[in-house]
Amino acid sequence: MPRQESVKGIVLRVVPTGDGNNLLTVLTGNRGKITVSAPGSRSVSSQRHAICQPFSYGELFITERKADRWYLKEGTPEETFYPLREDLARFALAGYIADVTLQVATEEEEQEDLLRLLLNTLYVLCYRDKPIWFVKAVFEWRLAAIIGFEPDLFSCMECGKTEPPFAFVIEEGQLICTECMLKEGAPPAHPLDVSLPLLRSLLRVPLQKLYSFEADEMLKWEMSSLCEKHLLSHLERTPSTLQFYRSVGE
Numbered sequence: 157m158p159r160q161e162s163v164k165g166i167v168l169r170v171v172p173t174g175d176g177n178n179l180l181t182v183l184t185g186n187r188g189k190i191t192v193s194a195p196g197s198r199s200v201s202s203q204r205h206a207i208c209q210p211f212s213y214g215e216l217f218i219t220e221r222k223a224d225r226w227y228l229k230e231g232t233p234e235e236t237f238y239p240l241r242e243d244l245a246r247f248a249l250a251g252y253i254a255d256v257t258l259q260v261a262t263e264e265e266e267q268e269d270l271l272r273l274l275l276n277t278l279y280v281l282c283y284r285d286k287p288i289w290f291v292k293a294v295f296e297w298r299l300a301a302i303i304g305f306e307p308d309l310f311s312c313m314e315c316g317k318t319e320p321p322f323a324f325v326i327e328e329g330q331l332i333c334t335e336c337m338l339k340e341g342a343p344p345a346h347p348l349d350v351s352l353p354l355l356r357s358l359l360r361v362p363l364q365k366l367y368s369f370e371a372d373e374m375l376k377w378e379m380s381s382l383c384e385k386h387l388l389s390h391l392e393r394t395p396s397t398l399q400f401y402r403s404v405g406e
């Protein structure tokens with residue numbers, strides 16, 4: 157008997173193949189990233205058509221006909237994040253977010269936090285009035301922590317001092333105080349004058365409250381650059397979608 161399962165997941169990549177089929181890459185909570193073949197799903201009359209769209213989230217009934225090869229039996233979207241398609245900058249950011257998620261997601265293991273972060277982020281992008289630079293920075297910062305690169309934001313990496321002011325050493329993921337920063341041979345550091353309290357909170361707050369903080373414009377320059385550089389320093393490659401986002405984003 158082939159294995160049959162019901163999984164909750166979001167479609168992150170759709171690749172058309174022959175015979176009106178699609179090959180989907182889906183992020184699920186319990187199995188991580190899976191590849192699912194969806195026969196006949198390119199036809200708009202297909203019952204599988206709606207779930208086979210980028211950013212469709214819902215329950216998928218899948219069967220395994222060959223080893224590690226899943227087929228979509230049926231699926232119904234609970235959420236399509238449709239408003240993303242009505243705003244080019246938000247759509248571009250969602251593309252980058254999907255790209256990064258595909259790059260860091262592992263296969264056949266639990267990825268509940270990653271899925272939760274992704275769904276919350278897309279929800280805020282669609283339905284909340286938060287500036288997109290803020291959504292991007294918060295996503296990048298928390299994602300890096302989820303995949304194992306949580307920075308140490310409590311003391312200077314050189315002298316152990318715990319009182320600000322500090323700067324952030326991207327390559328170490330640690331703070332450096334302004335005195336140590338001026339010493340010969342100190343590593344290059346990123347300014348961290350106004351966003352330290354928020355960056356600390358973003359590592360601790362439950363995922364459902366991640367976007368409840370105020371997106372103060374004063375934080376924009378510092379956070380945008382730091383969160384992006386910190387995450388990219390831990391990725392194998394810079395997603396090409398980042399360039400597109402930069403050309404249309406804020």
Ligand SMILES: [Zn+2]
Nearest residue numbers: 312315333336
């Ligand atoms: Zn120091």
